[in-house]
Amino acid sequence: MTVSLSDRFFIPLAVLAAAGLIWGAMQYRPLGQDPVVTDTSFVMEGSALAQLIPGPGTEVVFDPAAPGGPVARLAATATLEAAGSLSAGVGAVIPPQFEARLPGRTIDVEIAVSNADAELTELGIGYFTVGSGDTGWRMRDITAQGGLLTLRHDIPADAPLGNNDWVGIWPDPQGAGRAVAIRRIEVRLVTETSSNQP
Numbered sequence: 114m115t116v117s118l119s120d121r122f123f124i125p126l127a128v129l130a131a132a133g134l135i136w137g138a139m140q141y142r143p144l145g146q147d148p149v150v151t152d153t154s155f156v157m158e159g160s161a162l163a164q165l166i167p168g169p170g171t172e173v174v175f176d177p178a179a180p181g182g183p184v185a186r187l188a189a190t191a192t193l194e195a196a197g198s199l200s201a202g203v204g205a206v207i208p209p210q211f212e213a214r215l216p217g218r219t220i221d222v223e224i225a226v227s228n229a230d231a232e233l234t235e236l237g238i239g240y241f242t243v244g245s246g247d248t249g250w251r252m253r254d255i256t257a258q259g260g261l262l263t264l265r266h267d268i269p270a271d272a273p274l275g276n277n278d279w280v281g282i283w284p285d286p287q288g289a290g291r292a293v294a295i296r297r298i299e300v301r302l303v304t305e306t307s308s309n310q311p
Contacts, residue, residue: 146159146160146161146163147161147164148161148164148205148208149161150208150210150211152214153301153302154299154300154301154302155205155207155208155211155299155300155301156297156298156299157205157297157298157299158183158225158296158297158298159182159183160175160177160183162175162183162184162185162295162296162298163175163177163185164205164206165185165187165203165204165205165295166203166204166205166206167187167203168200168201168202168203168204168281169191169196169199169200170189170190170191170195170196170200170202170288171187171188171189171190171191171200171202171203171283171284172187172188172189172190172203173185173186173187173188173203174186176294179294181296182296183296184294184295184296185203185294185295186229186292186293186294186295187203187282187284187292187293187294187295188284188285188290188291188292188293189202189283189284189285189286189287189288189289189290190288190290191288192286192287192288193237193250193283193286193288194286195288196283201239201241201279201281202237202239202281202282202283202284203281203282203283203284204241204279204280204281204282205279205280205298206277206278206279207277207278207279207280207300209274209275209277211300212274212275212276212277212278213274214302215268215272215278215302216268216269216270216271216272216274217268217269217270218267218268218302218303219265219266219267219268219302219303220240220265220266220268220300220301220302220303221263221264221265221299221300221301221303222238222240222263222264222265222266222280222298222299222300223261223262223263223297223298223299223301224238224261224262224263224280224282224295224297224298224299225259225260225261225262225295225296225297225298226255226259226260226262226282226293226294226295226296227255227256227257227258227259227260227293227294227296228255228256228257228291228292228293228294229257229291229292229293229294230291230292231257232291233255233284233285233291233293234254234255234256235252235253235254235255235286236252236253236255236262236282236283236284236285236286236293237250237251237252237253237281237282237283237286238250238251238253238262238264238280238281238282238283239251239264239280239281239283240264240266240278240279240280240281240300241278241279241280241281242268242272242273242276242278243273243276243277243278243279245269245271245272245273246268246269246272248264248266250281250283251264252286255293259294259296265303280298280300282295
């Protein structure tokens with residue numbers, strides 16, 4: 114006997130399942146070195162990169178023996194367009210003690226990245242609050258030589274706390290499995306007042 118759900122039931126169940134997968138992924142914390150957290154910054158590098166979490170449609174492999182030091186190799190198996198709002202990509206979870214300092218403040222996100230495929234020329238980065246105040250995906254150019262990608266964002270004063278803010282990276286907007294190498298992720302409080310950059 115075959116059971117078939119109508120769209121009226123299937124679509125809400127699919128959305129709930131995807132939301133559950135995202136929430137579950139954000140609760141996972143691998144063992145190993147923790148990111149460095151101070152009053153003004155969150156830094157993930159070295160063996161702490163093993164704590165990056167792949168969201169639906171993405172994958173991550175930690176390479177501790179990469180030339181020049183440890184990296185996390187990220188790839189996407191789905192297009193950014195297909196993922197829509199159902200995935201926040203490969204992410205670094207912001208710990209609650211740092212997240213609590215952010216509402217009403219401006220942050221800079223910096224990601225040290227290089228591509229492993231010359232045809233891959235851009236990736237998406239974003240800051241997600243699992244509520245109001247997400248940046249959405251911002252596209253940035255990348256090269257094999259590497260560089261520092263930046264994102265400035267104003268966190269709303271009423272941003273909810275305890276929801277595990279997340280720095281998201283979508284490594285390949287076309288979902289062709291092309292890899293990027295991440296060496297460092299930093300979120301830093303900005304002391305001067307300034308507006309968002311695109």
